[in-house]
Amino acid sequence: MSKDATPPPPLSRIARELPASGIRRFFDIAAQMEDVISLGVGEPDFATPWGVREAAIHSLKQGQTTYTSNYGDLHLRQHIARHLDEMYGVHYRGADEILITVGVSEGMDLAMRAILDPGDEVIVPEPCYVSYKACVGLAGGVPVGIETRAQDQFRVSVAQIEAATTPRTKAILLGYPSNPTGATMPREMLQEIADYARRRNLYLISDEIYDRLTYDGPHTCVAALPGARERTILLNGFSKAYAMTGWRIGYACAPVEVLTAMMKIHSYTILCAPIMGQKAALEAIKNAEPSVRDMVGQYNQRRRLIVDGLNKIGLDCHMPQGAFYAFPSIKRTGLTAEEFAERLLFEEHVAVVPGAAFGRGGESHIRCSYATGLDKIQEALRRMGRFVEKVAAEKRAAGRTVQAA
Numbered sequence: 001m002s003k004d005a006t007p008p009p010p011l012s013r014i015a016r017e018l019p020a021s022g023i024r025r026f027f028d029i030a031a032q033m034e035d036v037i038s039l040g041v042g043e044p045d046f047a048t049p050w051g052v053r054e055a056a057i058h059s060l061k062q063g064q065t066t067y068t069s070n071y072g073d074l075h076l077r078q079h080i081a082r083h084l085d086e087m088y089g090v091h092y093r094g095a096d097e098i099l100i101t102v103g104v105s106e107g108m109d110l111a112m113r114a115i116l117d118p119g120d121e122v123i124v125p126e127p128c129y130v131s132y133k134a135c136v137g138l139a140g141g142v143p144v145g146i147e148t149r150a151q152d153q154f155r156v157s158v159a160q161i162e163a164a165t166t167p168r169t170k171a172i173l174l175g176y177p178s179n180p181t182g183a184t185m186p187r188e189m190l191q192e193i194a195d196y197a198r199r200r201n202l203y204l205i206s207d208e209i210y211d212r213l214t215y216d217g218p219h220t221c222v223a224a225l226p227g228a229r230e231r232t233i234l235l236n237g238f239s240k241a242y243a244m245t246g247w248r249i250g251y252a253c254a255p256v257e258v259l260t261a262m263m264k265i266h267s268y269t270i271l272c273a274p275i276m277g278q279k280a281a282l283e284a285i286k287n288a289e290p291s292v293r294d295m296v297g298q299y300n301q302r303r304r305l306i307v308d309g310l311n312k313i314g315l316d317c318h319m320p321q322g323a324f325y326a327f328p329s330i331k332r333t334g335l336t337a338e339e340f341a342e343r344l345l346f347e348e349h350v351a352v353v354p355g356a357a358f359g360r361g362g363e364s365h366i367r368c369s370y371a372t373g374l375d376k377i378q379e380a381l382r383r384m385g386r387f388v389e390k391v392a393a394e395k396r397a398a399g400r401t402v403q404a405a
C-alpha cells in the first residue's frame with residue numbers, strides 16, 4: 001500500500017477474532033524440511049481405489065461436466081439412503097432428506113447456519129476437530145466446550161452435558177469416532193445423550209466421518225438410536241473411509257424441515273458439490289467395499305504398532321478405538337505439548353500436532369496420525385524414543401545442577 005493510501009475498512013469482527021488453525025503452522029514448517037516423517041496429517045495415505053478413479057475419468061470422457069441438482073445426484077442420494085439403511089437401519093428419503101455437500105466441512109457449516117440464531121449455544125465436547133467451535137462461531141452461535149479426559153477414555157457423559165446446558169443451549173455436537181483422540185462412545189452412553197436431548201428439546205449434530213474406521217466393535221449411528229432421528233443432523237462423507245479427501249464429497253441427512261433449510265443455504269452459497277466427485281462417490285458406495293475393508297485392516301495393524309511403541313517409549317497412550325489417531329500424553333517429559341512438537345520436529349524431523357490445537361483436555365497430549373506406512377511409523381517411533389531419552393537426560397542433568405548449587 002502506498003504511504004498516503006487510505007486503509008480499507010476493518011474486516012468483520014467475526015473474521016478478526018477467529019483463531020487460525022493450530023494444525024497448519026506445523027505443516028508449513030514441516031513442508032520446508034527434508035527427511036520429515038509426518039504423523040501430522042489427518043488424511044488417508046492411500047490413493048482413492050482405482051475403480052473409483054476410473055469411473056470419474058469415464059464420466060469426464062462422457063462430458064459430464066455440468067452442475068447437478070442442488071441436492072446432488074439423485075442416484076448417489078438413493079445409494080446413500082440404502083447404505084445407511086443396510087448399515088444402521090436408519091431410513092432417510094433420498095429425495096428430500098439427504099443433501100450432497102462439499103465434504104462434512106460444508107455440512108457442518110450448513111447445520112450451524114440452519115439451526116442457530118445469534119447467541120444460541122452449542123455444547124461441544126473437547127478435545128475436538130478444529131472446525132467445530134469455529135463453525136458455531138461463524139454462524140453467530142456460542143460454542144460451550146466440555147473437557148473430556150484420558151482417564152475417561154475421552155468420552156463425554158450426560159452429566160457433563162447437563163451441567164453445561166443453559167436456557168440458550170440449542171444443540172449438542174458429537175464427533176465419534178473422534179479426531180484427535182480416537183475415542184468412540186458406547187451405544188448406552190449415546191442413548192442417554194439422545195434421551196437427554198429429547199427431554200430438553202435440543203438438536204444433535206453428529207459428525208460420523210470416521211464411522212467405518214472402528215476397530216473394536218461396531219459403530220453406533222446417533223440418528224439410528226430410538227427417539228434420536230427427529231432431532232439429529234447426521235453428517236458423513238467419502239473423505240476418510242474411501243480415501244477421497246480431494247474429491248470433496250460429503251452428505252447431510254436430516255428430517256425434511258431441517259434439510260430444506262440447509263439446502264436453501266447450500267443452493268445460494270455452493271450451488272452443488274462438484275459433479276466429478278459425485279460420480280466418483282457413486283462408484284465408491286456401489287463397489288469399493290472391499291477396498292474399505294482392506295484399508296481398515298491396515299489402519300488396525302498400524303494402530304497396534306504405534307500405540308504399543310508409544311507406551312514402550314514412556315508416552316502413555318490409551319488404545320484409540322476409531323479413526324486413525326493416537327493421542328499420547330507427553331506430561332512426564334516435563335515439556336508442554338507445543339515445546340514437545342516443536343523440538344521433535346526440529347531435532348528429530350518428526351511432525352506431530354500439539355493437543356492444545358484441539359481445545360481443552362488436549363494440552364498435555366500430542367496427536368499422532370497413523371495414516372502412514374508401517375515402516376515410517378517404525379522409524380518415527382525410533383526417533384521419538386531417542387528424543388524422549390534425550391529430554392529425560394536433560395532433566396536429570398538440570399536436577400543435578402540444582403542440587404549442586
Ligand SMILES: Cc1ncc(COP(=O)(O)O)c(C=O)c1O
Pocket residue numbers: 042102103104105106129175178179207209236237238239245248249250
Ligand atoms: C472429525 C472430522 N470431521 C470432518 C472433517 C472434514 O471432512 P471432509 O473432508 O468431509 O470435509 C475431518 C477432516 O479431517 C475430520 O477429522
